[in-house]
Amino acid sequence: MPRVGCAVKLQRPAVSVYTVPTDAPEADGTLSWDTTTIVVAEVTAGPSTGTGWTYGPAAIAEVLDEQLGPVVTGLDAFDIPAAHDAMCRAMRDTGRAGLVSRAISAVDLALWDLKARLLEVPLARLLGLARETVPVYGSGGFTTYHDTHLAAQLGGWVHGQGIPRVKIKIGEDWGRAVSRDLSRVRSARQVIGARAELYVDANGAYNRKQAVRVGRVLSDHGVGLFEEPVSSDDLTGLRMARDALVCDVAAGEYGYDLPYFARMTAAGAVDCLQVDATRCGGLTEFLRAAALAQAHGLEISAHCAPHAHAAVAASVPNLRHIEWFHDHVRIESMFFDGALDPTGGAVRPTAGVGHGLTLRTEDIKDYRTG
Numbered sequence: 001m002p003r004v005g006c007a008v009k010l011q012r013p014a015v016s017v018y019t020v021p022t023d024a025p026e027a028d029g030t031l032s033w034d035t036t037t038i039v040v041a042e043v044t045a046g047p048s049t050g051t052g053w054t055y056g057p058a059a060i061a062e063v064l065d066e067q068l069g070p071v072v073t074g075l076d077a078f079d080i081p082a083a084h085d086a087m088c089r090a091m092r093d094t095g096r097a098g099l100v101s102r103a104i105s106a107v108d109l110a111l112w113d114l115k116a117r118l119l120e121v122p123l124a125r126l127l128g129l130a131r132e133t134v135p136v137y138g139s140g141g142f143t144t145y146h147d148t149h150l151a152a153q154l155g156g157w158v159h160g161q162g163i164p165r166v167k168i169k170i171g172e173d174w175g176r177a178v179s180r181d182l183s184r185v186r187s188a189r190q191v192i193g194a195r196a197e198l199y200v201d202a203n204g205a206y207n208r209k210q211a212v213r214v215g216r217v218l219s220d221h222g223v224g225l226f227e228e229p230v231s232s233d234d235l236t237g238l239r240m241a242r243d244a245l246v247c248d249v250a251a252g253e254y255g256y257d258l259p260y261f262a263r264m265t266a267a268g269a270v271d272c273l274q275v276d277a278t279r280c281g282g283l284t285e286f287l288r289a290a291a292l293a294q295a296h297g298l299e300i301s302a303h304c305a306p307h308a309h310a311a312v313a314a315s316v317p318n319l320r321h322i323e324w325f326h327d328h329v330r331i332e333s334m335f336f337d338g339a340l341d342p343t344g345g346a347v348r349p350t351a352g353v354g355h356g357l358t359l360r361t362e363d364i365k366d367y368r369t370g
Helices: 059-072 080-090 099-118 123-127 147-160 178-192 208-221 235-244 258-266 282-295 306-314 326-335
Strands: 014-027 032-045 048-055 134-139 165-169 197-201 223-227 248-251 272-275 299-302 319-325
Touching: 014 059, 014 326, 032 059, 032 099, 032 326, 048 099, 059 080, 059 099, 080 099, 080 282, 099 123, 099 282, 123 306, 134 147, 134 197, 134 306, 147 165, 147 178, 165 178, 178 197, 178 208, 208 223, 208 235, 235 248, 235 258, 258 272, 258 282, 272 282, 282 299, 282 306, 299 306, 306 319, 306 326, 319 326
Parallel strands: 134 165, 134 319, 165 197, 197 223, 223 248, 248 272, 272 299, 299 319
Antiparallel strands: 014 032, 032 048
16 A cells, blocks of 8 residues: 555556447437447556446547547646646537536546555445445336347346336337337336336437326336436426426436536526536536535436446445446446346445456457557
């Protein structure tokens, strides 16, 4: 362990890109895909290396390597706020949202993992626990799944692993298949039973009044959370849906900086604020967004990339749950030793040092594309 008070200088981050085929065609209300790309950042200081990652286009790696790498090189590994601020300032003219924020997120995640490893403590302990275990919900139910596939996935979570909350995609074909949407909701409820929580995600595919009409039918099937009933850019529409519906309205996954979350909370647009540490600027910005939500009386939900969120989620008092997203769970379980077990509906992120994950570099080399 480095002596307290001694600077430990960051080396230039190493960047790698991997592309993984999905195990079946996947789609939501607005997009379809058959591969997922993960961009990994590894940052070394002293005897330790921290690992962070994000999901998105391979171009993120170029931003990270060419523009962010020189900015953090030589900074003190313990001064994460300084490194985060330096990255944000350096990208002011380039623009923060999108690829840039994802690149910042990957480095920030790596820096927090590195700091915990240098101090030889679990990241969750470094951040400080609000809870020992973190609730998760199973997320998948893609619009491309046939009924048998949907039933197998949902049943596996609820009846196989004991996860008492699940989410499926609706809004198929930009809201042009409402009858099938509702049929799939009915099927999902039948599979999971009356006691499990059921959530839906339209990915912004509906228009305002359509979302309200659909939402009122969803209540008949006990749907407790309606994610992005309209576009997350339509704060007025989100507020309209929130005011009109019994179920909670959630959004926020496209938040790339703190002002985004400030606008969403100030508008009264959501009941549950979603925050994604692999997009918003890493754990540093995740914690700020969580505090902002708490000041507005809101809970937060960690969006996707569950292993990137487990430690920080345990430190947030106003956390509702983590999204145990099928696509990312599959990749993170393939790519890392130390993957968590959600059996019983929660994970415990206090084992090992750092975030507890080790990249299986040799085992995943065939997926490397950059």
